Amino acid sequence: MPQKELIKKKEISYDLPGRELKLCVVENIEALITDVNDPDKVPCWADIWPAAYGLARYLWEEVHFPPGARVLELGTGLGLPGIVCSLKGAQAVLSDFNPLALELAHENARRNGADVELLLEDWRTFACREKFDYLLAADILYEPRLNPFLGEIFCRNLKPGGKLFVSHPERRVTADFLEEWYNPRFFTQQKILREVELEGTLLPCYDIAIHILKFLPEKQAKRV
Numbered sequence: 001m002p003q004k005e006l007i008k009k010k011e012i013s014y015d016l017p018g019r020e021l022k023l024c025v026v027e028n029i030e031a032l033i034t035d036v037n038d039p040d041k042v043p044c045w046a047d048i049w050p051a052a053y054g055l056a057r058y059l060w061e062e063v064h065f066p067p068g069a070r071v072l073e074l075g076t077g078l079g080l081p082g083i084v085c086s087l088k089g090a091q092a093v094l095s096d097f098n099p100l101a102l103e104l105a106h107e108n109a110r111r112n113g114a115d116v117e118l119l120l121e122d123w124r125t126f127a128c129r130e131k132f133d134y135l136l137a138a139d140i141l142y143e144p145r146l147n148p149f150l151g152e153i154f155c156r157n158l159k160p161g162g163k164l165f166v167s168h169p170e171r172r173v174t175a176d177f178l179e180e181w182y183n184p185r186f187f188t189q190q191k192i193l194r195e196v197e198l199e200g201t202l203l204p205c206y207d208i209a210i211h212i213l214k215f216l217p218e219k220q221a222k223r224v
Contacts, residue, residue: 006028006032010024016057017061023048023078024104024107024111026046044077045076045077045098048077049139051139051168051196052078052080052081054194055165055167056138059081065089065134069089069090069091070090071085071133071134072095072128073092073093073094073095073135073136074123075140076095077096078104078108079116081136082094082105082109082116083105083109083112085134086109086114086116087113087114093119093132095121096120102118102119105118123149123150124149126157129156131156133159134162134163135163139169141166141177142174144173147173147177154181155186155215163213164187169206170207170209174209178211190213192209192212193207193209195207
C-alpha cells in the first residue's frame, strides 16, 4: 500500500446548484500503483470518477433526507457522494478498505463543512451489521470477483424501506450483475440516465446510469 508521504495532492472545484465544493484529489496516481495485476494495489480511490459526480449531483438535486437518516457510502474513495448527503442533513458514513482513501475523504469533508463518520472495512470481510436508510455505490460494481460480496452487503445493511443508489458509466459488468442479483419480490427498481460533463478528462461527456432500488418492507415483500 502506498505511503502517505508519496501522495501529491491538488485541489479542484466542483459546482453544484447554489454550492461550490473544494475537493482534494491525488495528482500522481500512477506513482502509487505497486502492482498492476492486483486490483487492491491499483489506487482507483485516488480520483473522483464520472459516476460519483453524476450520483452526487442527483442526490443534491433530487433527494431529501428525513431527519436522522443514516447513509453508508461503500467504496467511498474521496467521498464526494457521501459528503453531499451530509451537506443535505443526513448522517453520512464513508467506508473504504484503504485508510489513505478515508483520510483524504475526511479532509474533503472538513474542507466543505461536512460532518461524516469513517468506517474502515473490506467488502470480503465486512463486519458492520448496522442497517442504513440509504446505501451509495458509485461505480464500484466493476470487479466480478468482488460483486457477490457487495450483493450480500446490499441485502444485509439496508433497512426495509431503505434505498440503494448504484451509479456507473453504463458498464456491462455492472448491468449484468444487477440484472442477475435483482429480485422483484424484495426490491423495486428505477433507472435514470444523467449526463456528466467534465473538463480536463479523457472524454468531455459521460452518460451515467443511476439505479434506485428500494428494499420493500417485509410485509409488502410477502405480498409481491
